[in-house]
Every structure is written in C-alpha cells, then in structure tokens.
Amino acid sequence: QSQELSQVRIDYHAALMALQEQGTRMVCTGKMHTDRICRFDYLCYCTEAEEFIFFHSNASVMLPNLGSRRFQPALLDLSSVEDHNTQYFNFLELPAAALKYMPKPVFVPDVTQILNRFNPDNLMHIFHDDLLPIFYTMQQYSDLDDEARLVFMEGWGEGAHFDLYRLLSSKQPLLKDHLRNFGKLMCFTKSYVGLSKMTTWYQYGFVQPQGPKANILVSGNEIRQFASFMMGRLNITQEQRPEDDDYIVIFSRASNRLILNEAELILALAQEFKMRTVTVSLEEQTFDSIVQVISGASMLISMHGAQLITSMFLPRGAAVIELFPYAVNPEQYTPYKTLASLPGMDLQYVAWRNNIEENSVAYPDRPWDQGGITHLEKEEQERILASKEVSRHLCCRNPEWLFRIYQDTVVDIPSFLEVLREGLKVKPNLKKSKPISTVHPGRVREPKCQTSVQATNEAKLAVSWQIPWNLKYLKVREVKYEVWIQEQGENTYMPYILPHQNYTFSENIKPFTTYLVWVRCIFNKNLLGPFADVLICKT
Numbered sequence: 001q002s003q004e005l006s007q008v009r010i011d012y013h014a015a016l017m018a019l020q021e022q023g024t025r026m027v028c029t030g031k032m033h034t035d036r037i038c039r040f041d042y043l044c045y046c047t048e049a050e051e052f053i054f055f056h057s058n059a060s061v062m063l064p065n066l067g068s069r070r071f072q073p074a075l076l077d078l079s080s081v082e083d084h085n086t087q088y089f090n091f092l093e094l095p096a097a098a099l100k101y102m103p104k105p106v107f108v109p110d111v112t113q114i115l116n117r118f119n120p121d122n123l124m125h126i127f128h129d130d131l132l133p134i135f136y137t138m139q140q141y142s143d144l145d146d147e148a149r150l151v152f153m154e155g156w157g158e159g160a161h162f163d164l165y166r167l168l169s170s171k172q173p174l175l176k177d178h179l180r181n182f183g184k185l186m187c188f189t190k191s192y193v194g195l196s197k198m199t200t201w202y203q204y205g206f207v208q209p210q211g212p213k214a215n216i217l218v219s220g221n222e223i224r225q226f227a228s229f230m231m232g233r234l235n236i237t238q239e240q241r242p243e244d245d246d247y248i249v250i251f252s253r254a255s256n257r258l259i260l261n262e263a264e265l266i267l268a269l270a271q272e273f274k275m276r277t278v279t280v281s282l283e284e285q286t287f288d289s290i291v292q293v294i295s296g297a298s299m300l301i302s303m304h305g306a307q308l309i310t311s312m313f314l315p316r317g318a319a320v321i322e323l324f325p326y327a328v329n330p331e332q333y334t335p336y337k338t339l340a341s342l343p344g345m346d347l348q349y350v351a352w353r354n355n356i357e358e359n360s361v362a363y364p365d366r367p368w369d370q371g372g373i374t375h376l377e378k379e380e381q382e383r384i385l386a387s388k389e390v391s392r393h394l395c396c397r398n399p400e401w402l403f404r405i406y407q408d409t410v411v412d413i414p415s416f417l418e419v420l421r422e423g424l425k426v427k428p429n430l431k432k433s434k435p436i437s438t439v440h441p442g443r444v445r446e447p448k449c450q451t452s453v454q455a456t457n458e459a460k461l462a463v464s465w466q467i468p469w470n471l472k473y474l475k476v477r478e479v480k481y482e483v484w485i486q487e488q489g490e491n492t493y494m495p496y497i498l499p500h501q502n503y504t505f506s507e508n509i510k511p512f513t514t515y516l517v518w519v520r521c522i523f524n525k526n527l528l529g530p531f532a533d534v535l536i537c538k539t
C-alpha cells in the first residue's frame with residue numbers, strides 16, 4: 001500500500017497562508033500530563049530535527065499555557081502507559097515568521113491521531129496499550145472517524161501484527177520512519193496528540209510491582225464492544241453451532257513456555273468435560289482464524305502469556321484457565337485474571353500453577369531475555385535455582401522472573417483437574433449466559449420518618465419511602481433497600497437490609513435523641529443506588 005497522504009486535494013497556498021498568519025493552535029483536556037489529550041490546528045513536525053514544532057503568531061492559542069512547567073516532566077504521555085519517561089510528548093516553539101527560512105511545509109489534510117505504540121511485538125501490549133485506547137480515543141472525538149490517519153511516533157517498525165492497527169481506520173497508518181519520505185517539514189492540518197487511558201486495566205510494574213490499575217474505569221461492556229468491532233473488521237461471524245457442540249481451546253506457544261504433555265492434557269479434558277479440544281498457536285494459525293475459533297469456545301486454556309489477551313473474544317459464560325510455570329505465583333501476574341473479572345465480561349477464571357519442580361524444564365543457558373541465567377554470578381545462579389517462588393519485583397529485567405516464566409511445564413493432570421473442579425463453580429455454559437443487567441436504581445423517593453416515645457427508655461422510629469422512579473419500567477429479580485441509622489454525634493451507624501418500603505425500628509432507639517437516616521435501593525444484591533437526602537428524625 002502506498003503512503004499517499006490523501007485523495008482530498010487541499011489548496012496549498014491557502015494552507016500555507018493560514019499557517020503563516022494563524023500559527024499553531026492547541027487546546028487540551030486534562031489537568032496533568034498523565035490525563036491530557038491535545039487537539040491542534042497546524043502542528044508541524046520537522047523530520048530532520050525529529051521534533052514537533054509549535055508556530056507562534058498573533059492568533060496562536062496554547063491551552064493549557066503552562067510556561068516552563070510544560071517540561072516538568074512533559075506536556076503529555078504519548079502512549080497509554082502512565083508517566084513512562086520514554087513516552088513523553090513535547091514540542092519546540094518558533095515564531096511563524098521563521099517559516100520564511102524553512103523548507104516548504106507538506107500539509108497532511110487528514111484528521112490525524114498522533115501517539116506512541118508501547119510494545120507492538122507483543123499481542124497483550126498491542127491490545128491493551130494501543131488498540132483499545134486508540135479505538136476509544138477515536139470515539140471521544142467525532143472527527144477521528146474511519147477516515148482518520150494514525151501516526152505512530154515510537155520509532156519501531158510495523159511489528160508482528162500491523163494488520164490489526166490497519167483495522168481501526170480506512171487509511172494506512174504512518175510510522176515515524178515514513179514521515180521523512182514526505183519532506184523536511186510536515187504540518188498536520190488537524191491532529192489529536194495522546195491517548196485515552198480510560199480503558200486500560202493493568203500496570204506493568206515500573207514503579208511498583210505489576211498488578212491491576214488502582215482505579216479501573218472500563219467494564220466488560222466496552223471491551224466486548226471493541227472485540228465485536230474487531231471481529232466485524234476481520235469478517236468473523238459467529239456461526240450458529242448445534243446445542244451440544246461445545247469445545248475447549250488450548251492456546252499453545254510453539255517456541256517457549258511449552259506445555260510438554262499436551263496430548264495427555266487433551267485426553268484428560270475429553271474425559272472430564274465430554275468436549276472436544278482444539279489446539280491453536282500463533283505459529284500455526286492466522287490471527288483471524290484463532291479469533292474465529294475462540295469466539296465459539298466454552299473454555300480457553302493457555303500458559304500465562306500475551307496470547308491470553310484473545311480471551312476478550314470468548315463468548316459470555318466461557319472459562320479462562322491460565323497455567324503458570326513452577327515458582328511463579330499466579331496472584332502476582334494478573335492481567336488476564338483482571339480482564340476476565342471485569343464487571344460484565346461474564347467470564348470464569350481459574351489459575352493453575354505447577355508445584356512439582358521435576359515437572360519443569362528450565363533453560364539457564366539461553367540469552368537473558370529468554371530467561372537464561374548463566375551470565376549471572378555463580379552465587380546468584382544458585383540462589384535462583386534453590387528458590388521456590390519468585391518474590392515481588394519491578395519490571396522488566398528481573399532475571400529470576402524471566403528464568404522461571406520461560407520454563408516448560410508437564411501439567412500434572414490430577415492437580416489440574418482438581419483446580420478446575422474446585423474453581424469452576426458452574427459448568428462453563430454459553431447458551432444460558434445472557435448479559436446481566438447493569439441498570440442501577442435511582443434514589444428512593446419521598447423518604448419520611450415518624451417517631452414516638454413509648455416509655456422513658458423506649459422509642460420507635462418508623463421510616464418509609466417510595467420506589468425509585470426507574471423501577472416501574474424495569475424487570476428486576478430482587479429489589480432490596482438499605483437503611484443506615486446514625487445517632488447524631490456518634491461516628492458509627494447501623495446498616496439494615498430490608499425487603500419492603502417501610503420499617504419500624506425499636507431496638508437500640510432511645511427517646512429524646514436525634515437520628516440521621518439514609519435510605520437507598522439495591523437491585524440484585526450488588527447494583528447500589530444513591531442515597532436519598534438524609535432524614536433528621538427526633539424521638
């Protein structure tokens with residue numbers, strides 16, 4: 001495919017006049033460099049200097065105008081990985097008058113999204129750091145549509161799965177290296193710089209050991225909408241299969257982190273679940289055909305690794321079984337567990353770990369990045385070999401972690417089946433699994449309290465309310481109410497769960513006392529509504 005910029009002809013003279021007279025304009029969202037996305041008119045890029053350029057004129061706008069705080073540490077993160085010092089974006093400034101002395105700019109007429117991919121050779125990173133954030137940044141800005149141009153500035157080549165990036169828009173994405181082909185000075189007519197981090201759920205351990213993000217803002221719904229967009233673009237349709245044609249997918253790795261007794265595992269699964277098993281690997285199948293198979297599977301079994309990101313294509317109700325090599329604690333490496341457990345993903349998740357050292361094959365002689373340890377001091381090698389579990393560590397070059405995670409494994413069938421029987425609460429079942437409602441109750445209406453004093457040490461507090469307004473339009477399996485009662489001045493409260501719209505409290509209610517009462521509605525045990533305004537009730 002050629003790197004033709006556009007079929008849309010632009011009036012070169014008019015564009016050049018606009019740039020010279022109006023200069024660059026920037027308006028951003030976000031308070032911090034970590035949550036900022038900026039929209040530019042006429043942001044330019046100098047391919048010789050490898051710098052973006054902001055041209056000042058009388059009509060320029062720069063919001064936020066941070067002064068030199070723009071360099072503390074940067075204007076924004078160019079990738080979706082938070083505050084990574086290799087992923088910062090900034091620009092140089094020049095007066096628009098300097099254009100007279102510069103090479104003639106080449107204008108990019110498309111609306112452009114400029115970003116860094118984080119690790120385009122790894123499938124997990126491709127989906128989590130790039131594709132999902134790009135997709136949802138595009139949803140945030142309506143002019144980033146199917147005609148938008150993606151520009152990847154991290155400086156890598158296409159990477160292992162460039163075709164996946166091509167699915168996001170009808171235009172060929174540009175790499176940093178491509179830009180020089182267009183000339184010395186490129187000016188993006190309209191561009192967005194940065195990525196939404198709203199959909200990411202995992203942090204890779206640059207400042208603290210890896211784990212789920214502290215404040216996850218994405219639900220299974222958005223992941224599944226993205227997954228079905230991708231399936232649509234890949235021309236994958238979920239074919240209707242007969243009721244009883246359930247199957248299990250083993251996603252294996254052909255070059256490292258192998259399952260050494262796959263045949264035995266398949267046999268055991270057939271006996272246990274009465275299902276056939278399909279094996280796939282990125283070495284043997286195309287990505288499209290793998291997604292096709294996974295999108296109809298009841299269970300996905302795989303060693304820990306990037307290929308497990310494809311669990312987002314499993315149907316609701318399916319199970320993800322993640323296998324961990326010897327001395328690796330599953331609780332500490334949870335990108336796929338976190339994904340499967342997002343509300344509304346509706347996947348079951350089970351982790352199995354190899355506890356039998358003899359069932360593990362390690363590769364101390366390999367290069368360090370494939371888990372080799374022979375480059376280390378003898379003592380350190382011995383310590384690693386004797387260790388029964390990798391302790392918590394930072395990303396990305398911990399030799400003990402790499403040594404352990406790149407082991408091959410003979411899966412011990414009895415312990416594997418036991419973990420499955422224990423972990424799968426219900427038989428993985430796709431047919432019955434419909435999306436569960438995520439509609440939250442509104443506030444209860446007209447909350448009231450009435451009090452009465454029975455005796456010097458006896459009082460009653462009657463609380464009543466009306467159903468939330470939206471309930472009359474909903475079919476809800478279980479509607480309950482939660483009432484909190486706090487004696488004024490105390491710092492604890494008593495919570496009650498109630499089935500009806502009124503209740504008279506007499507236990508623990510004292511005469512001549514002021515109580516604060518909050519009421520809210522709860523659907524299906526876990527969908528909490530907001531509290532109504534506090535009631536002030538004097539006995």
Ligand code: UDP
Nearest residue numbers: 121122123124253254255256282305306307
């Ligand atoms: N990979 C693969 N087969 C293998 C080993 C790796 O397909 O035998 C893929 C893997 O799914 C990932 C990429 O190669 O997309 C890099 O793998 P690596 O082991 O570096 O990362 P990890 O899977 O541990 O995230």
